[in-house]
Amino acid sequence: MSTLTLAALLTLVTSTLARTVTVSNHCPFIVWPAMFTGTGTLPSYSTGWEAAPDTSVTFSVPDNWQAGRIWGRRDCDFSTNPGPNSCLDGGCNGGLECDSNTGSGVPPATLAEFSLNQNSGLDYYDVSLVDGYNLPISITNNVGCPVTNCPVDLGPNCPAPLIGPFDSTGFPVGCKSACEANLDGDPSNSPNCCTGQYDTLQTCPSSGVTYYSYFKSNCPNAYCYAFDDSTALFTCPASNNAEYTVTFCP
Template sequence: MSYLATLSLVFISTLLITARAANLLVRNNCPYVVWAAASTPVGGGGRRLNTNEEWSFNTPPGTDKSRIWGRTKCNPDGSGCETGDCGRLECTQYGKAPNTLAEYALNQNSPGYYTNLDFFDISLVDGFNIPMEFGPVNNSGGKCEARRCTADINGQCPGKLRVPGGCNNPCTTFKEERYCCNNGPCGPTDLSRFFKDRCPTSYSYPQDDPTSLFTCPGGTNYKVVFCP
């Protein structure tokens, strides 16, 4: 390993050691029970949230590929949820579509490109079930501002995507490459535009990065609000 590469690794390691954990606050403003869920590479969790209840937890710096979502109409006997089900109250894996997703990666570093940045987004790539707001607790302006998806997507959902409790995504529904984008570049479709037209700052298909991915400084605290 070169001297410069070694310095880069030391620099990145130092940033992660000195960076503090981010607090994630999840609140339910919906007039119905939401079973909140979280999944990260290092663990997960879940809570039943009645109206106006909150759940708070810390996420360590360097965490990526993480998401928070809400589940609806879950059964106490563990037999599942109408939307977003992960098989248990405290999730250890991603939930089943459809579910509105808050996605994040904290304190990310790419030498020469960016240092100690958080990335966050609301994604409808897995469909939609609950209106959501996601972003920093204290807006800093620019790209570090909370984003919302509160359109009546369930009510306006195209018939071929409509399922109990939500609006499914076209990849899960049709399993076609033009919707799933598994093998190289792809673009928007008529079905992805249905979601994008209603929530312009949310992901509508897997490669919808330019208008859907946002950043905040590392160490920012975040909130997820169901039915903001």
């Protein structure tokens, strides 16, 4: 087989194995979506862009996309000092386009997380509030696998120790996690962060996480602390080649 033919075959295989992800903004305001890949091959699209209301983009991700996350940023201005502080929440190193190595985003931020075609031939996906909340999000698909979401605006009723940041009108556009708010004073050994002596399911039950019930009662399908796997981690057979849609303000 010639080198050219082999290259063409590899291109065909790669194309066949690629998955499709759509990101839609149904919010009545601009959102700046961001994307980060924890390990492995990067998706084909930009790591950050501007999304006007009622717009969407579709792009390919690797069939085995690992530790991928998508989130939205609010109230951004990249014209001066582009970086993690360019947005009111969810900002990242790099400015508009998040740095592919260090641009994982600044909490609070609602995350859509993916690890495709992993153990036992399954896609794993979830909506996470472990880093706090900043936008309602859903993950849907085209093959009938479960929907996961946090469709509620958690900002206005957020507990006082967690609320914020606030926009220019004083409206809360975020709700920190108890870990991010550092309520117990030591994030390296914290029942809110499940760190140190609390780094297992047995030593870090949800009952020990401050304000866990606020997040979980409003968004029962979302990760609300580190060990929420049994209620918040969803799977879909990789053989289904699911196409996933992440929607802000579903």
